[in-house]
Amino acid sequence: MVQSVPPERGVSQRVSFKCDLADARNATRLLRAFLAEQGLDESEQFNGELCLAEACNNAIQYATGPQREQAITAEAICHSAAIELRVTDHTAGFTLGGPRTPLDPQRENGRGLFIIQSLMDEVRYYRGEEGNVLVMRKTRTHQHHRPADAAAHASLDSAREQLEYCQQTISGMARELCFRSESLSAIFRCCAELGRTSDLEGFGHRLMNDLLHLTTADWFVLRILPAGGNQLEVFAASFPELHHHALPFTAGAAEAAPPAELAAARTRREVEFAAAQTAGDEPLRLAGAGASGLVHPLLFGDQLLGTLAIGRRNSDPPLSALQTGMIRTFAEFMAVQIQNARHHEEQVHARLVAHELEIAHRIQRALLPRTLPSLPGFQLSASWESARQVGGDFYDAIPIGDHAVLLVVADVMGKGVPAAIFATITRSLLRAMAVRSHHPARLLKRLNELLYTELSSVGMFITAQLVFVDLKRRHLVAASAGHCPVVLRSGETVRTLAVSGTPLGILPETTYQQQTATFAEAGGLLLYTDGLTESQNSAGAMFGHDRLVEWFRARPQLGTAEAIRDELTAELTRYRGGAPLRDDQAILILAEDSGTEETTPPGHRSDPEINHMPALTRDPATAVATHSTSAP
Amino acid sequence: MKIEHDGNNLRVSDIAELNAINASAFRDEVRAAMPASPHTIEIDLSETRFVDSSGLGALFALYKAASNNGHDGVTLRLVNPRPSIQQLFELTQLHQLFEIARR
Numbered sequence: 001m002v003q004s005v006p007p008e009r010g011v012s013q014r015v016s017f018k019c020d021l022a023d024a025r026n027a028t029r030l031l032r033a034f035l036a037e038q039g040l041d042e043s044e045q046f047n048g049e050l051c052l053a054e055a056c057n058n059a060i061q062y063a064t065g066p067q068r069e070q071a072i073t074a075e076a077i078c079h080s081a082a083i084e085l086r087v088t089d090h091t092a093g094f095t096l097g098g099p100r101t102p103l104d105p106q107r108e109n110g111r112g113l114f115i116i117q118s119l120m121d122e123v124r125y126y127r128g129e130e131g132n133v134l135v136m137r138k139t140r141t142h143q144h145h146r147p148a149d150a151a152a153h154a155s156l157d158s159a160r161e162q163l164e165y166c167q168q169t170i171s172g173m174a175r176e177l178c179f180r181s182e183s184l185s186a187i188f189r190c191c192a193e194l195g196r197t198s199d200l201e202g203f204g205h206r207l208m209n210d211l212l213h214l215t216t217a218d219w220f221v222l223r224i225l226p227a228g229g230n231q232l233e234v235f236a237a238s239f240p241e242l243h244h245h246a247l248p249f250t251a252g253a254a255e256a257a258p259p260a261e262l263a264a265a266r267t268r269r270e271v272e273f274a275a276a277q278t279a280g281d282e283p284l285r286l287a288g289a290g291a292s293g294l295v296h297p298l299l300f301g302d303q304l305l306g307t308l309a310i311g312r313r314n315s316d317p318p319l320s321a322l323q324t325g326m327i328r329t330f331a332e333f334m335a336v337q338i339q340n341a342r343h344h345e346e347q348v349h350a351r352l353v354a355h356e357l358e359i360a361h362r363i364q365r366a367l368l369p370r371t372l373p374s375l376p377g378f379q380l381s382a383s384w385e386s387a388r389q390v391g392g393d394f395y396d397a398i399p400i401g402d403h404a405v406l407l408v409v410a411d412v413m414g415k416g417v418p419a420a421i422f423a424t425i426t427r428s429l430l431r432a433m434a435v436r437s438h439h440p441a442r443l444l445k446r447l448n449e450l451l452y453t454e455l456s457s458v459g460m461f462i463t464a465q466l467v468f469v470d471l472k473r474r475h476l477v478a479a480s481a482g483h484c485p486v487v488l489r490s491g492e493t494v495r496t497l498a499v500s501g502t503p504l505g506i507l508p509e510t511t512y513q514q515q516t517a518t519f520a521e522a523g524g525l526l527l528y529t530d531g532l533t534e535s536q537n538s539a540g541a542m543f544g545h546d547r548l549v550e551w552f553r554a555r556p557q558l559g560t561a562e563a564i565r566d567e568l569t570a571e572l573t574r575y576r577g578g579a580p581l582r583d584d585q586a587i588l589i590l591a592e593d594s595g596t597e598e599t600t601p602p603g604h605r606s607d608p609e610i611n612h613m614p615a616l617t618r619d620p621a622t623a624v625a626t627h628s629t630s631a632p
Numbered sequence: 633m634k635i636e637h638d639g640n641n642l643r644v645s646d647i648a649e650l651n652a653i654n655a656s657a658f659r660d661e662v663r664a665a666m667p668a669s670p671h672t673i674e675i676d677l678s679e680t681r682f683v684d685s686s687g688l689g690a691l692f693a694l695y696k697a698a699s700n701n702g703h704d705g706v707t708l709r710l711v712n713p714r715p716s717i718q719q720l721f722e723l724t725q726l727h728q729l730f731e732i733a734r735r
Contacts, residue, residue, distance in 0.1 A: 022653055025651060119723070
């Protein structure tokens with residue numbers, strides 16, 4: 001009764017051998033002999049032997065450390081219509097490639113799996129806690145039918161054996177499933193917490209403690225290489241003794257026997273560790289004299305982020321393939337989280353910088369006078385433009401009594417909030433000391449004394465141009481702390497009033513010069529910061545002081561202060577030809593009202609200085625009185 | 633394994649197996665015996681009953697050693713491989729690099 005015979009189980013032979021190439025070769029020869037006994041032809045025998053040999057060689061070559069102590073099993077099972085070959089390994093496992101692609105003949109190695117996948121009909125790889133199994137199946141060329149009863153007898157024993165083997169495999173897979181689901185839920189739990197707190201250190205601790213639990217390991221040390229740093233610093237460790245000092249990390253250096261964590265960081269490969277085989281300076285010995293484990297580098301692409309060392313206090317039992325795989329997964333996951341945290345930090349920093357710039361902009365705008373004072377017989381106008389990088393340019397016009405004004409243009413050499421703060425201080429001090437403004441050189445001297453300590457401590461300095469104008473006497477006194485010269489127009493003559501002086505904050509004690517001048521005819525003054533003369537056209541050429549003087553001279557009439565400003569800014573925009581503003585630019589213009597002559601008191605003309613200066617229009621060399629005085 | 637010299641020709645025979653255990657030794661010995669300007673390198677596989685991927689790797693290394701030295705026109709000949717071994721050469725495309733001869 002053929003029906004009563006159990007389904008054909010096939011006959012099998014299994015060989016276990018230690019992790020050694022010669023032993024593996026003997027095992028595959030034995031299994032080939034078994035295949036020959038079962039009536040397979042020469043080609044089937046050769047292909048079967050070859051696939052077994054390739055699988056066994058991989059199982060040996062990829063086993064490391066304690067994995068090499070475990071026996072490898074190879075098995076051949078012959079059914080009437082097909083053969084099945086199995087090899088059990090204890091490596092960390094590999095990923096079976098997809099459909100095979102044509103092989104490049106120039107390839108030096110790595111043909112093993114290709115050969116197996118080409119010669120066999122079906123190849124599967126199962127990872128398990130007790131080891132991994134490669135199962136290869138091939139249909140037989142000549143299907144072999146034995147009489148049913150003979151087959152039944154021959155296969156009964158091996159059927160039992162097969163059943164036992166299947167049960168083992170299934171329970172192994174069930175354990176593996178459990179393990180994987182536990183580790184996944186640990187990752188999810190930690191992720192959810194990280195999302196709430198963004199506390200990377202706490203996250204690392206919890207994730208690693210979950211990993212200890214899952215892999216039944218006792219200790220871990222998580223080190224991080226800070227961005228741009230050269231020390232592997234302990235970020236988290238399972239117990240305080242393991243909080244060892246930072247390890248100096250340089251990619252090129254190579255000692256004879258570097259600590260395991262450094263070795264993993266340098267080679268970017270997993271490194272085995274056994275305390276018993278290490279020197280006294282190995283930090284991981286602190287985990288215990290009999291401790292063992294492995295160090296996995298934390299990588300993000302090519303970038304080394306740190307290392308994860310994990311293991312047991314005793315070397316027994318060694319970490320299984322599945323546990324090693326789990327450590328690798330957690331390490332990769334941790335690396336991604338570290339990288340995320342760094343990105344987040346960079347974003348926060350960029351936001352802070354943007355916020356600071358915004359504050360600096362506001363301070364700077366608040367500094368500028370909302371309205372310029374109205375002056376008898378004269379008008380003021382101003383322009384202020386800010387480049388993207390906030391600097392510290394400002395201008396001010398402080399009325400002194402009813403008939404005088406102090407004109408100020410200054411440039412704080414620095415950027416952002418500090419520059420804006422110094423601009424504020426300078427402006428306030430000037431306003432507070434305006435009573436001395438008829439002698440601007442003294443004012444600058446005092447200003448330098450007050451600001452020197454603070455400015456020099458932050459490596460900043462200020463250039464400033466002060467012009468005191470007596471509107472009644474049409475007389476002006478100018479002093480400069482390393483600032484751009486003043487351009488002065490009287491009638492149709494244009495002159496530069498350049499007074500030398502050290503910027504504020506450079507020398508603790510210094511004195512300033514001052515120059516005086518008088519408007520013989522309708523007068524105009526132009527104060528500016530270097531952003532104006534350093535305006536560049538598309539070819540990179542600067543506008544320059546000479547061009548500014550020439551532009552001022554070329555005006556047929558002086559015009560109103562507002563007209564001068566509007567035409568000058570239009571001229572600068574035209575000159576730049578669409579090139580962006582590179583620096584802050586401040587302009588302050590004073591211009592005498594048209595028809596001043598009629599409103600000027602008669603006494604004005606009898607001023608002795610004016611009488612000395614009739615040449616202002618004809619001979620500019622003597623137009624500007626330069627009786628320089630030093631501030632006491 | 634037997635290695636014979638004949639001027640610029642090299643003949644290797646009596647190879648039982650080319651496997652993971654002996655492939656590198658085989659490669660090194662033949663490479664060491666290679667004449668300065670080889671003309672023909674003949675590897676007799678008549679006695680060879682087993683070749684695995686390590687053996688293929690060793691044969692490929694010899695091909696590279698012979699051709700990389702700039703010896704144009706050097707012939708690498710595999711003599712009498714068993715059918716299943718010849719199939720393996722074809723499967724891995726190595727037959728493109730060698731001349732396969734039957735005697």
